Amino acid sequence: MFPICITVLGAALVAASFNLFLIPRQILSGGLSGISMMVGYFTNWNIAFLYLLSNLPVIIWGLLRIGRKFILLSVTSVIFTTWFMHIIPEIPVAQNDILAAVTGGVLIGVGTGISMRVGGSTGGFDIIGSIVTQKRDFPLGTSLFMLNGLVILALGYYKNNWDLALNSMLSIYITAKVIDMIHTRHLKVTVFIMTRNKEPLVEQLMKVHRGVTIVNTEGAYTKQPQHMLMTVTTRYELIDLRNMIRNTDPDAFVNIVETIGIMGQFRRG
Numbered sequence: 209m210f211p212i213c214i215t216v217l218g219a220a221l222v223a224a225s226f227n228l229f230l231i232p233r234q235i236l237s238g239g240l241s242g243i244s245m246m247v248g249y250f251t252n253w254n255i256a257f258l259y260l261l262s263n264l265p266v267i268i269w270g271l272l273r274i275g276r277k278f279i280l281l282s283v284t285s286v287i288f289t290t291w292f293m294h295i296i297p298e299i300p301v302a303q304n305d306i307l308a309a310v311t312g313g314v315l316i317g318v319g320t321g322i323s324m325r326v327g328g329s330t331g332g333f334d335i336i337g338s339i340v341t342q343k344r345d346f347p348l349g350t351s352l353f354m355l356n357g358l359v360i361l362a363l364g365y366y367k368n369n370w371d372l373a374l375n376s377m378l379s380i381y382i383t384a385k386v387i388d389m390i391h392t393r394h395l396k397v398t399v400f401i402m403t404r405n406k407e408p409l410v411e412q413l414m415k416v417h418r419g420v421t422i423v424n425t426e427g428a429y430t431k432q433p434q435h436m437l438m439t440v441t442t443r444y445e446l447i448d449l450r451n452m453i454r455n456t457d458p459d460a461f462v463n464i465v466e467t468i469g470i471m472g473q474f475r476r477g
Contacts, residue, residue, distance in 0.1 A: 211281060211326035219285045221319030222330055223292030229312035231255060232300035236376040237316055238356035238383060239333030240266065246362065256293035260286060263331040270335040281328025282335060289330065305375045313379035317386025324391040356380045396467035397446060401437040405457040412452050413439055440467060 226237065226245075234249055236242040244258035263286045271279040302308040320330045329335055333356065360380065364373030403409055406422065413420045423436040441449055446464070453460055 211328065212284060214326045215281050215284050215323050215328050216288050218319035218323035218330060219288035220292050221315045223289050223296055225312040225315035225319070227293055227296040227298045228301045229308040229315070230379065231298055233305050233308045234372060235305065235309050235312065235379055236359060237312070238359065238380040241332055242356065242359045242376070246359070256290045259293070260290045266332060266335050274335070277327055278329065281323065281326065282331050285323055285328055286331040305371070306378070309375040309379035310382055313382030314386055317383040318390065320383065321387045321390025324387070396440055396442055398438065398440050398465050398467045399449065400463040401453060402434060402461040403437065403457050404434045405460070406435040406437070408456050409437055409453065409460070412456055413437070
Protein backbone atom coordinates (compact mmCIF):
# COMPACT_ATOMS: atom_id res chain seq x y z
CA MET A 209 0.00 0.00 0.00
CA PHE A 210 2.85 2.40 0.84
CA PRO A 211 4.46 2.20 -2.65
CA ILE A 212 1.08 2.96 -4.26
CA CYS A 213 0.55 6.01 -2.03
CA ILE A 214 4.03 7.34 -2.87
CA THR A 215 3.41 6.68 -6.57
CA VAL A 216 0.14 8.63 -6.44
CA LEU A 217 1.92 11.50 -4.67
CA GLY A 218 4.61 11.47 -7.36
CA ALA A 219 1.92 11.54 -10.06
CA ALA A 220 0.31 14.57 -8.40
CA LEU A 221 3.64 16.43 -8.36
CA VAL A 222 4.29 15.63 -12.03
CA ALA A 223 0.78 16.72 -13.07
CA ALA A 224 1.09 19.94 -11.05
CA SER A 225 4.38 20.68 -12.78
CA PHE A 226 2.79 20.16 -16.19
CA ASN A 227 -0.38 22.21 -15.66
CA LEU A 228 0.92 24.97 -13.39
CA PHE A 229 4.41 25.63 -14.76
CA LEU A 230 5.34 23.99 -18.08
CA ILE A 231 2.24 23.82 -20.29
CA PRO A 232 1.07 27.42 -19.64
CA ARG A 233 4.52 28.67 -20.78
CA GLN A 234 4.71 26.05 -23.58
CA ILE A 235 7.90 24.58 -22.06
CA LEU A 236 8.57 20.89 -22.63
CA SER A 237 9.28 18.25 -20.06
CA GLY A 238 11.42 15.31 -21.11
CA GLY A 239 10.61 12.06 -22.82
CA LEU A 240 7.20 10.93 -24.00
CA SER A 241 5.45 13.60 -21.94
CA GLY A 242 7.53 16.20 -23.79
CA ILE A 243 6.59 14.66 -27.14
CA SER A 244 2.93 14.68 -26.06
CA MET A 245 3.23 18.35 -25.13
CA MET A 246 4.85 19.23 -28.45
CA VAL A 247 2.10 17.45 -30.41
CA GLY A 248 -0.50 19.15 -28.23
CA TYR A 249 1.02 22.61 -28.77
CA PHE A 250 0.86 22.17 -32.55
CA THR A 251 -2.52 20.42 -32.83
CA ASN A 252 -4.46 21.59 -29.73
CA TRP A 253 -5.17 17.95 -28.93
CA ASN A 254 -5.61 17.01 -25.27
CA ILE A 255 -2.11 16.60 -23.82
CA ALA A 256 -3.28 14.32 -20.97
CA PHE A 257 -4.80 11.90 -23.51
CA LEU A 258 -1.68 12.01 -25.68
CA TYR A 259 0.44 11.32 -22.57
CA LEU A 260 -1.64 8.24 -21.74
CA LEU A 261 -1.65 6.96 -25.33
CA SER A 262 2.10 7.40 -25.88
CA ASN A 263 2.95 5.40 -22.76
CA LEU A 264 1.09 2.23 -23.71
CA PRO A 265 3.75 0.61 -25.99
CA VAL A 266 6.59 1.48 -23.60
CA ILE A 267 4.68 -0.02 -20.66
CA ILE A 268 4.25 -3.27 -22.61
CA TRP A 269 7.99 -3.34 -23.38
CA GLY A 270 8.82 -2.70 -19.73
CA LEU A 271 6.54 -5.53 -18.64
CA LEU A 272 8.55 -7.91 -20.81
CA ARG A 273 11.98 -6.60 -19.78
CA ILE A 274 11.76 -5.39 -16.17
CA GLY A 275 9.05 -6.98 -14.08
CA ARG A 276 5.45 -6.90 -12.97
CA LYS A 277 5.78 -4.76 -9.82
CA PHE A 278 7.68 -2.03 -11.67
CA ILE A 279 5.12 -1.90 -14.46
CA LEU A 280 2.07 -2.02 -12.17
CA LEU A 281 3.41 0.99 -10.26
CA SER A 282 4.28 2.70 -13.55
CA VAL A 283 0.75 2.12 -14.86
CA THR A 284 -0.62 3.54 -11.61
CA SER A 285 1.56 6.60 -12.07
CA VAL A 286 0.51 7.16 -15.70
CA ILE A 287 -3.20 6.76 -14.92
CA PHE A 288 -3.12 9.08 -11.90
CA THR A 289 -0.95 11.64 -13.72
CA THR A 290 -3.56 11.70 -16.51
CA TRP A 291 -6.35 12.06 -13.96
CA PHE A 292 -4.60 14.85 -12.04
CA MET A 293 -3.96 16.69 -15.31
CA HIS A 294 -7.71 16.71 -15.90
CA ILE A 295 -8.56 18.13 -12.46
CA ILE A 296 -5.66 20.59 -12.00
CA PRO A 297 -6.35 23.78 -14.01
CA GLU A 298 -3.81 25.00 -16.55
CA ILE A 299 -2.88 28.31 -14.99
CA PRO A 300 0.57 30.00 -15.13
CA VAL A 301 1.77 30.19 -11.53
CA ALA A 302 5.15 31.63 -12.59
CA GLN A 303 5.18 34.63 -14.93
CA ASN A 304 8.83 34.12 -15.88
CA ASP A 305 9.93 31.35 -18.26
CA ILE A 306 13.12 30.54 -16.32
CA LEU A 307 11.28 30.34 -12.97
CA ALA A 308 8.66 28.12 -14.58
CA ALA A 309 11.35 25.86 -16.07
CA VAL A 310 13.26 25.54 -12.78
CA THR A 311 10.22 24.96 -10.57
CA GLY A 312 8.63 22.58 -13.05
CA GLY A 313 11.88 20.63 -13.36
CA VAL A 314 12.22 20.28 -9.59
CA LEU A 315 8.63 19.05 -9.18
CA ILE A 316 9.00 16.46 -11.96
CA GLY A 317 12.35 15.34 -10.51
CA VAL A 318 10.91 14.87 -7.03
CA GLY A 319 7.78 13.13 -8.36
CA THR A 320 9.79 10.81 -10.59
CA GLY A 321 12.50 10.20 -7.98
CA ILE A 322 10.15 9.15 -5.17
CA SER A 323 8.23 6.91 -7.58
CA MET A 324 11.48 5.18 -8.51
CA ARG A 325 12.55 4.85 -4.87
CA VAL A 326 9.52 2.64 -4.20
CA GLY A 327 10.18 0.50 -7.28
CA GLY A 328 8.15 2.17 -10.03
CA SER A 329 8.44 5.05 -12.48
CA THR A 330 6.38 7.80 -14.09
CA GLY A 331 6.34 5.97 -17.42
CA GLY A 332 7.77 7.01 -20.77
CA PHE A 333 11.53 7.44 -21.01
CA ASP A 334 11.80 6.48 -17.30
CA ILE A 335 11.01 2.91 -18.32
CA ILE A 336 13.45 3.06 -21.24
CA GLY A 337 16.14 4.52 -18.94
CA SER A 338 15.54 1.80 -16.35
CA ILE A 339 15.97 -0.88 -19.04
CA VAL A 340 19.23 0.75 -20.20
CA THR A 341 20.66 1.04 -16.68
CA GLN A 342 19.93 -2.59 -15.84
CA LYS A 343 23.08 -3.56 -17.77
CA ARG A 344 25.10 -0.34 -17.40
CA ASP A 345 26.12 1.84 -14.46
CA PHE A 346 24.91 5.12 -15.96
CA PRO A 347 23.11 7.44 -13.52
CA LEU A 348 19.45 7.18 -14.47
CA GLY A 349 18.83 10.93 -14.52
CA THR A 350 21.79 11.45 -16.84
CA SER A 351 20.55 8.69 -19.13
CA LEU A 352 17.14 10.35 -19.33
CA PHE A 353 18.75 13.72 -20.06
CA MET A 354 20.60 12.19 -23.02
CA LEU A 355 17.42 10.55 -24.32
CA ASN A 356 15.59 13.86 -24.13
CA GLY A 357 18.05 15.80 -26.29
CA LEU A 358 16.26 14.85 -29.52
CA VAL A 359 12.95 16.14 -28.18
CA ILE A 360 14.47 19.53 -27.42
CA LEU A 361 16.17 19.80 -30.80
CA ALA A 362 12.85 19.03 -32.49
CA LEU A 363 11.10 21.78 -30.49
CA GLY A 364 13.70 24.39 -31.38
CA TYR A 365 13.63 23.43 -35.06
CA TYR A 366 9.88 23.25 -35.62
CA LYS A 367 8.94 26.32 -33.54
CA ASN A 368 12.06 28.28 -34.52
CA ASN A 369 12.22 29.42 -30.89
CA TRP A 370 15.52 28.46 -29.33
CA ASP A 371 14.81 30.40 -26.11
CA LEU A 372 11.87 28.08 -25.53
CA ALA A 373 14.02 25.07 -26.39
CA LEU A 374 16.79 26.18 -24.01
CA ASN A 375 14.30 26.76 -21.18
CA SER A 376 13.01 23.26 -21.81
CA MET A 377 16.57 21.95 -21.69
CA LEU A 378 17.08 23.75 -18.37
CA SER A 379 13.95 22.15 -16.94
CA ILE A 380 14.99 18.67 -18.11
CA TYR A 381 18.53 19.13 -16.77
CA ILE A 382 17.22 20.09 -13.32
CA THR A 383 14.82 17.14 -13.41
CA ALA A 384 17.74 14.80 -14.19
CA LYS A 385 19.85 16.12 -11.30
CA VAL A 386 16.97 15.86 -8.81
CA ILE A 387 16.27 12.28 -9.94
CA ASP A 388 19.93 11.33 -9.42
CA MET A 389 19.83 12.86 -5.91
CA ILE A 390 16.78 10.81 -4.92
CA HIS A 391 17.17 7.64 -6.99
CA THR A 392 20.60 6.31 -5.98
CA ARG A 393 20.50 2.79 -7.41
CA HIS A 394 23.59 3.40 -9.58
CA LEU A 395 25.79 4.46 -6.62
CA LYS A 396 27.79 1.54 -5.18
CA VAL A 397 29.23 1.03 -1.70
CA THR A 398 31.49 -1.67 -0.27
CA VAL A 399 30.49 -2.96 3.15
CA PHE A 400 33.00 -4.61 5.50
CA ILE A 401 31.34 -6.49 8.37
CA MET A 402 33.47 -7.69 11.32
CA THR A 403 31.54 -10.40 13.13
CA ARG A 404 31.77 -13.49 15.32
CA ASN A 405 28.35 -14.57 14.11
CA LYS A 406 29.23 -15.43 10.53
CA GLU A 407 26.67 -18.02 9.43
CA PRO A 408 23.41 -16.07 10.10
CA LEU A 409 24.82 -12.97 8.38
CA VAL A 410 26.00 -14.92 5.33
CA GLU A 411 22.60 -16.61 5.10
CA GLN A 412 20.80 -13.26 5.13
CA LEU A 413 23.15 -11.72 2.57
CA MET A 414 22.71 -14.64 0.20
CA LYS A 415 18.92 -14.22 0.37
CA VAL A 416 19.27 -10.83 -1.36
CA HIS A 417 21.57 -12.38 -4.01
CA ARG A 418 24.69 -10.43 -3.06
CA GLY A 419 28.10 -12.02 -3.36
CA VAL A 420 30.02 -12.26 -0.08
CA THR A 421 33.76 -12.70 0.51
CA ILE A 422 34.72 -14.22 3.87
CA VAL A 423 38.12 -13.44 5.41
CA ASN A 424 39.35 -15.04 8.63
CA THR A 425 40.66 -12.30 10.96
CA GLU A 426 41.86 -11.79 14.52
CA GLY A 427 41.23 -8.88 16.86
CA ALA A 428 44.53 -7.13 17.65
CA TYR A 429 43.43 -6.26 21.18
CA THR A 430 41.27 -9.28 22.12
CA LYS A 431 43.35 -11.86 20.20
CA GLN A 432 40.02 -13.53 19.46
CA PRO A 433 39.29 -15.06 16.01
CA GLN A 434 36.49 -13.50 14.01
CA HIS A 435 35.39 -13.07 10.39
CA MET A 436 35.25 -10.16 7.97
CA LEU A 437 32.46 -10.31 5.41
CA MET A 438 32.87 -8.06 2.39
CA THR A 439 30.03 -7.31 -0.02
CA VAL A 440 29.17 -4.63 -2.60
CA THR A 441 25.68 -3.17 -2.75
CA THR A 442 23.92 0.00 -3.87
CA ARG A 443 23.06 3.04 -1.78
CA TYR A 444 19.48 2.35 -2.73
CA GLU A 445 19.63 -0.95 -0.80
CA LEU A 446 21.96 0.21 1.98
CA ILE A 447 19.22 1.02 4.51
CA ASP A 448 17.79 -2.50 4.25
CA LEU A 449 21.29 -3.96 4.62
CA ARG A 450 21.98 -1.93 7.76
CA ASN A 451 18.69 -3.04 9.32
CA MET A 452 19.46 -6.65 8.45
CA ILE A 453 22.88 -6.46 10.14
CA ARG A 454 21.43 -4.80 13.27
CA ASN A 455 18.75 -7.49 13.57
CA THR A 456 21.12 -10.40 12.91
CA ASP A 457 24.25 -9.31 14.81
CA PRO A 458 23.89 -6.05 16.78
CA ASP A 459 27.54 -6.35 17.95
CA ALA A 460 29.00 -6.45 14.44
CA PHE A 461 31.45 -3.70 13.48
CA VAL A 462 30.57 -2.31 10.03
CA ASN A 463 32.68 -0.10 7.78
CA ILE A 464 30.96 1.35 4.68
CA VAL A 465 33.05 2.97 1.95
CA GLU A 466 32.05 4.51 -1.38
CA THR A 467 32.93 2.42 -4.43
CA ILE A 468 34.17 4.32 -7.49
CA GLY A 469 33.74 1.43 -9.92
CA ILE A 470 33.34 -2.32 -10.19
CA MET A 471 34.47 -4.99 -12.64
CA GLY A 472 33.17 -8.50 -13.08
CA GLN A 473 29.80 -9.93 -12.09
CA PHE A 474 27.42 -7.68 -10.17
CA ARG A 475 23.63 -7.93 -9.97
CA ARG A 476 22.22 -4.54 -10.95
CA GLY A 477 18.53 -5.35 -10.89
